[in-house]
Structure formats: structure tokens, C-alpha cells
Amino acid sequence: MSDTLTSHAFSEQAQRDQSTLLIKLLKGPVYRARHRDLWEQLLRDQQSIRDYFQHLGLGLTLDEAEGYAFMAQLQFENDDAELPRLISRRSLTLAQTLLLVALRKRLAEHDDEESAPRLIVSRQEIYQWLQPYSPEVSNELKQQREYDALIKKVIEMGFLSSITNHPDDFEVQRIIKAFVNAEQIAEFSQLLTPQQEQKDD
Template identity: 45%
Template sequence: MEEPQQPQGSAAPQVDLSVLAIALLKGVLYREGDERLWGALLDLQARVRDYVAVLGLELMLDEAEGYAFLKSRPEPEDTSATHHLPRLIARRPLSFPVSLLLALLRKKLAEFDAGGGDIRLVLSRDDIVELVRVFLPDSSNEARLIDQIETHINKVVDLGFLRRLKTAGGPASYEVRRILKAFVDAQWLADFDARLAVYRAQLRGGEAPQADRPGGAG
């Protein structure tokens, strides 16, 4: 008996280079978010790298962690050059509390990974509040303090480093996205304690450290 033939045109359409480039320019591409796009990216990554290089961008792809994003290529060391491409990937300063929250989440992720087990780090809103509150000015208004921290949490969600999970009542829970490892690298973590001392000094002085946002076209 012959195997029945598939009708013409029934195969899933192939993902082309422009579709991948557009998806990456919109933001981070996750394996779990679209496995078809992810598979196409792995197959076409060399062509994608060449394609985005023309735009002054480079592809950052972590196959093990399951994410990819674009970032601007380093500026040439020759500062006398007259021709510079405009930046497609925006660099945006972050407030002190958001920068601090990112650092604390990255440290928590490193501790979680060192313990083995599950690959997903999930924290409740209360867990995150406790991480941050010891570094913020004392407040007699507990509700106001929590509202402020939730505002910072929402900003980190918008940046793509936390994913809000559906919960049946009670405080929200969040998954720490593993792309945070690409934003706050191992060398940064090695200097974490020293950086916290700087943060405390800046907090007392009313200054805000800044960080840049990776990924996305702005």
C-alpha cells in the first residue's frame, strides 16, 4: 500500500529572513514563545547575523537558555571617523531602584542556578519586596513603600526581565527571565558587593546610578 500523499500547499510555510529580522527588531525572541521562529533562527542564524550587521547590529543568541536579541555593535575606536550609523537599539537610563532590582534579581538567579533543580526561578511579589526594601529609605507608610516597589517591578516586567504569572487570587508571582544573565554579566556579579556600597552612597546623596537596556528596537 502506498503512503497517502499530502495535498500540495498543506506544509507549514517556511519562515524567511525578513520575518526573523522583524521579530528580533521588535524585541527578544524566546524559544518557548514561538518554537517555529526559534527553529528557523537556529537554521538561518548565519544569514541573520550578516543581515543585521548591515544595520550596525549583532545577534546575541543563547541556545542553551533559549533566547535571542539584537544589540548595537561597539562604536569604532577611531573617534575621528566622520561616518557613524544612527543607533537602532535604544540605550535608556534606568532609575536607581530599577537598576538595583535588576542586580538583586540577577544575584538571586545565580544562587538559584547554583542549587540545581528547576530551571525556572519564580518569586512572589512579597519575595521581591523583601529583596529590595532593605536598600531603600525607611518609610513609616508600609502601603506606600510596597506601591513604590510594585511600580519598579512593573518597569522590570516592561523591560522583559520578569514575566508576570497568572495566579488565582493573592499577590502576583513572577518568573525571572533568564535573559537577565546577558544584561547583568558574571563580571558584574563578581563586583556586586562593591556596587551595593556605591548604591548606598548614591542613595544617601540622592544620586541615581544608570544602566542601559539591551534588546528591542526601542
């Protein structure tokens, strides 16, 4: 009797763990550094997870080297009827795109120059990146509040994270590499160059 109960309890715990992981993936990315137990389970069960989500029109993106995983809507060729979306399509403002490109560019530089895996950027650095592309204003404090709101939004999107006890420092999440590539950096930089030259004139 006790063996039956133990087996049943184990089964329930395994089901609960699996459900926790699947729900977490539906709600957002899973990170090795933040979700160690879930990460180990994800690596162990990734094929069955891929099979499960494929029935829902979702694909698993997993980067074991960088330590992140997330779900994305599968794209089907020659599909006249688009599936209902489980993963919201993210629409970015120009300012959000600019900051993401700046962060991705800085991460590429960091990876080329530094051995440390983590990239920490300061609030002042972010201000300096954004300022050349912002209209000239007489109220600097108001502009900085707008920058702070932008930083907060990018944190909510999962591309930056706050550093405990250091409110003006942020870690760049490496998942940004899956959303902004080198070609996009070049294209966006080229797009903004004429605006910057016009401002300098």
C-alpha cells in the same frame, strides 16, 4: 500551472516567515519557550540573519542553551562617526539596577542549588530585597506601590514575566544573564554596602 502557483505560494510564505522573524528581532528578544516556530527558524537561518543585520550595524546575540536571542548595536573601534541607533540605549535608574542585580544574584544561587531550569520569585521576596536599600517611610502601602511600579517596569523590560493565575509570582527570564554578569554583581554590591551599613547604624 498549479505547480507554479504552489511554488509561488510557498515562496510568499517563506518570505513572510522570514520577515516576521526579522521584525520580531528588531522589536525585542526572541525566546525558545515563547516563540517555538520562530526559534527553529532562527537556529536554521542564523548565519544569513547575522549577515543581513551586520549591514545595519547590528549583531545577533544567541544563547542556544538558555533559549534567548536579541539584537545589539555593534561597536566599532576607531569610529569617529557613530552610526544612527536602531536599538535604543537603555538607561537604568538606581532602583531598576538594584532589582536587576538582585534578580541576577538569585538566579546564580538558583543555578548552583537547584536542578529546575525556571526560577520563580514572589512579590514579597522582591519587597524584602528592596527594603534594606530604601529610605525608612511611615506609609508602607505607598512604598509597596512604588515597588510594584518597579516590578511592572522590569516586566516591560523583559527580565521578569508574570505567571498566569498567580499575580504575585514572577519568572526570572534567563536573558538577564546577558546584561548582568558576576563582576557587575560584585561591584554593585560593594557600592551599596557602605549605604547599608550607614543605615543599620
